[in-house]
Amino acid sequence: MKFRRKHDNVILEPRSEMVVEQLRKNPEYEEIKEDQEKADTSKSSKEKGDKNK
Amino acid sequence: MARTKAISLIQSGELKADLKEIYGYVVQNVQKATLSSALKSQAYTGNPATGSVEFKRFANSVSKDYGTARAAGAGDKLKAPPITVNLNVHKEIVEEVAKFDLDTFGVGNILARRADNHVDTMAAELDEAFFNAAFAAGTAFTTTETDLEEILEAYIQTLETVKNDYVRGVNRNQMVMVCSPKFYGKIRNLLDSKPNGSDTASENFGMFHGVRIYSSVNIPTGQNAVLMIDEAIAQPVAIYPYTEPEKIPLSNDFAVSLFYDYGTTVLTPDLVFTYAETGV
Numbered sequence: 001m002k003f004r005r006k007h008d009n010v011i012l013e014p015r016s017e018m019v020v021e022q023l024r025k026n027p028e029y030e031e032i033k034e035d036q037e038k039a040d041t042s043k044s045s046k047e048k049g050d051k052n053k
Numbered sequence: 054m055a056r057t058k059a060i061s062l063i064q065s066g067e068l069k070a071d072l073k074e075i076y077g078y079v080v081q082n083v084q085k086a087t088l089s090s091a092l093k094s095q096a097y098t099g100n101p102a103t104g105s106v107e108f109k110r111f112a113n114s115v116s117k118d119y120g121t122a123r124a125a126g127a128g129d130k131l132k133a134p135p136i137t138v139n140l141n142v143h144k145e146i147v148e149e150v151a152k153f154d155l156d157t158f159g160v161g162n163i164l165a166r167r168a169d170n171h172v173d174t175m176a177a178e179l180d181e182a183f184f185n186a187a188f189a190a191g192t193a194f195t196t197t198e199t200d201l202e203e204i205l206e207a208y209i210q211t212l213e214t215v216k217n218d219y220v221r222g223v224n225r226n227q228m229v230m231v232c233s234p235k236f237y238g239k240i241r242n243l244l245d246s247k248p249n250g251s252d253t254a255s256e257n258f259g260m261f262h263g264v265r266i267y268s269s270v271n272i273p274t275g276q277n278a279v280l281m282i283d284e285a286i287a288q289p290v291a292i293y294p295y296t297e298p299e300k301i302p303l304s305n306d307f308a309v310s311l312f313y314d315y316g317t318t319v320l321t322p323d324l325v326f327t328y329a330e331t332g333v
Contacts, residue, residue, distance in 0.1 A: 005211070008196070009196065010195070010207055010211055012193065012194060012326075013192065013193040013195075014192045014193075015189065015190055015191065015192065016322035019192050019323045022217035028216075
């Protein structure tokens with residue numbers, strides 16, 4: 001599970017349940033949903049592919 | 054390696070005699086300084102020798118409007134979940150040597166030298182366990198920044214701005230960043246490139262933007278650094294003190310041994326951030 005800091009795109013990936021809970025309550029972070037994460041990954045890899053062309 | 058042969062002294066037939074050899078010089082074992090003993094939490098209750106110790110962490114108090122407690126008939130309860138750290142790793146270092154070998158090997162204080170090395174070996178193991186725990190429980194940090202200075206500042210600010218039930222931000226003087234030698238070298242090079250950079254002849258640059266920085270060879274492979282507060286990790290150790298080298302019964306052999314038990318637990322996983330290699 002990953003969280004994005006809204007103002008600067010820092011990504012945090014907690015390995016502790018306690019931290020997951022705390023980040024969910026923190027308005028400065030938003031949870032990255034799994035499908036959203038996949039979409040972001042495919043988008044960035046497509047962009048890289050376009051640049052290479 | 055065989056001893057040097059004489060040029061013209063014959064031992065028998067055409068076999069040249071061995072020249073004299075001086076014993077007693079020993080190549081010292083080399084080890085980089087360990088950090089875990091200085092960074093770990095000591096604020097526990099109990100005795101490590103009993104098998105476990107307990108740490109407590111109090112949640113912040115909450116300010117409420119006047120009259121809330123009187124209306125509710127009670128104030129807020131204190132929240133301090135205990136964290137028990139078990140000494141569940143049991144280790145020994147046992148070496149033995151025959152008395153005859155001790156007397157004739159030609160190197161003095163063999164057992165004393167081995168005892169010193171045992172302590173170094175234990176310190177290295179504790180250091181590895183300490184950092185493995187940090188990387189197993191800490192939060193992985195990544196950023197889209199590509200400039201090293203910007204990455205470091207974003208990394209530090211991530212810890213600095215932690216706010217939760219237990220924390221309201223962290224002062225930089227409470228932070229410590231332990232880097233792999235490779236990543237430490239990159240920061241060193243960055244500082245060297247600045248007009249008013251630190252003394253480039255020195256190994257240590259000490260601090261970066263108010264945070265203490267160290268280099269360790271015990272950072273797991275593929276990782277750049279771990280950033281945490283002092284005492285974020287507990288590592289109680291029970292060491293059974295050395296006695297004189299003991300004679301092994303029914304023999305003329307002597308043993309030197311070190312026995313120790315330890316446990317490692319991250320007390321504040323919300324205040325430990327790890328940073329993996331990303332090619333920067």
